[in-house]
Amino acid sequence: MKNFTLPKLPYAYGALVPHIDAKTMQIHYTKHHQGYVDKLNAALASDKKEINTLEELLQNVDAYSVAVRNNAGGDYNHTLFWESLCPNGKKMPAGELIKAIEKKFQSFDLFQEEFSAGAATLFGSGWAWLCKNTDGNLSIQTTPNQDNPLMNRKVGWRPILGLDVWEHAYYLHYQNRRPDYIKAFWHIVNWEVIEARYVKAS
Ligand code: MN3
Numbered sequence: 681m682k683n684f685t686l687p688k689l690p691y692a693y694g695a696l697v698p699h700i701d702a703k704t705m706q707i708h709y710t711k712h713h714q715g716y717v718d719k720l721n722a723a724l725a726s727d728k729k730e731i732n733t734l735e736e737l738l739q740n741v742d743a744y745s746v747a748v749r750n751n752a753g754g755d756y757n758h759t760l761f762w763e764s765l766c767p768n769g770k771k772m773p774a775g776e777l778i779k780a781i782e783k784k785f786q787s788f789d790l791f792q793e794e795f796s797a798g799a800a801t802l803f804g805s806g807w808a809w810l811c812k813n814t815d816g817n818l819s820i821q822t823t824p825n826q827d828n829p830l831m832n833r834k835v836g837w838r839p840i841l842g843l844d845v846w847e848h849a850y851y852l853h854y855q856n857r858r859p860d861y862i863k864a865f866w867h868i869v870n871w872e873v874i875e876a877r878y879v880k881a882s
Contacts, residue, residue, distance in 0.1 A: 682724070682731060686717050687759050695767045699864035701853045709762070712848055716754030716826070723747035738830040753826030757807055760842050766870035773871040777878040784818045791820075795843075796862050798822050805846040810874075811837035812881045840877040841869065 689709050694702035724731065727745050731737045734756045741749050772778065772788045785791035791810075798820050799808035806824040813819070813836050821829050821837065829837040843865055850861035 684717050684720055684734075684755060686714050687762075689762055691765075691767065696765060696868050699868045700765075700850075704850065704852045707852075708844075708848060709758075713755070713758040713762075716751045716758065719747065720751035720755050723751055735830060738828050739833045741831045749831075750826050753828050753831070756830075757826055757828055757842060757844070760839060761844050763873055764841055764870055765868045766873075767868065769867060769869045770871050773875050775875050775879075777871075777875045780812075780816060780818050780878065792866060795820050796859070796866075799843050799845050799862050800859050802845055808843045808845060809839045810841040811839050812878055813837050838881040840881055841874045 686709075689705075692702075693705040693709070696705065723745060727748055729744065729748070734752055737744065737748070737752050738756060741752070744752070773781065778788065781788055781791045785794060795808060795810065799822070802808060802822045802824075804824065806822055806827070809821045809823065809829055811819045811821055811829045819837060821839075823829065823831075829835075829839045843862065845858060845862075850858065854861045854864075
């Protein structure tokens with residue numbers, strides 16, 4: 681039986697201050713993300729199912745229990761999220777990604793507006809995503825709970841950027857001001873990582 685472990689956080693808890701405070705980062709990583717990993721292992725053990733990778737699991741999620749779905753999504757989504765962030769991110773992407781963004785959304789500003797609006801108006805807990813399909817096209821999507829665009833396998837969208845809008849991601853610092861948290865997010869996107877994901881995703 682494969683045992684999942686919490687991946688290393690690529691920076692210190694306080695690295696993204698003032699946009700994400702150290703206490704939120706610490707609790708989010710050591711309690712929430714660790715919780716998804718632990719519960720995923722427990723749920724897989726009780727399902728008695730073998731898996732190779734989280735991506736494969738998410739693409740075949742209907743074959744698993746709700747507990748596996750929620751916690752595999754929670755593990756995958758948070759790993760992608762941590763790796764999407766960095767202190768002092770550059771203002772916007774370059775290369776193939778900015779070309780694709782301008783083709784789809786006309787401008788980077790309009791892309792940001794649409795993504796932010798999707799994240800702000802998502803009801804309850806969930807995620808906002810920038811996704812790429814096999815044709816290289818982009819799409820902004822939202823998913824509830826710990827769902828992920830990979831779960832909709834037929835359509836073939838792969839997430840390359842994700843924003844956690846569960847209250848646990850921002851409430852300590854921003855309270856109910858989700859739009860302020862979303863505005864802060866744009867200062868800490870690691871666009872080099874997202875550019876590389878865009879090129880690699882197929
Ligand atoms: Mn979270």
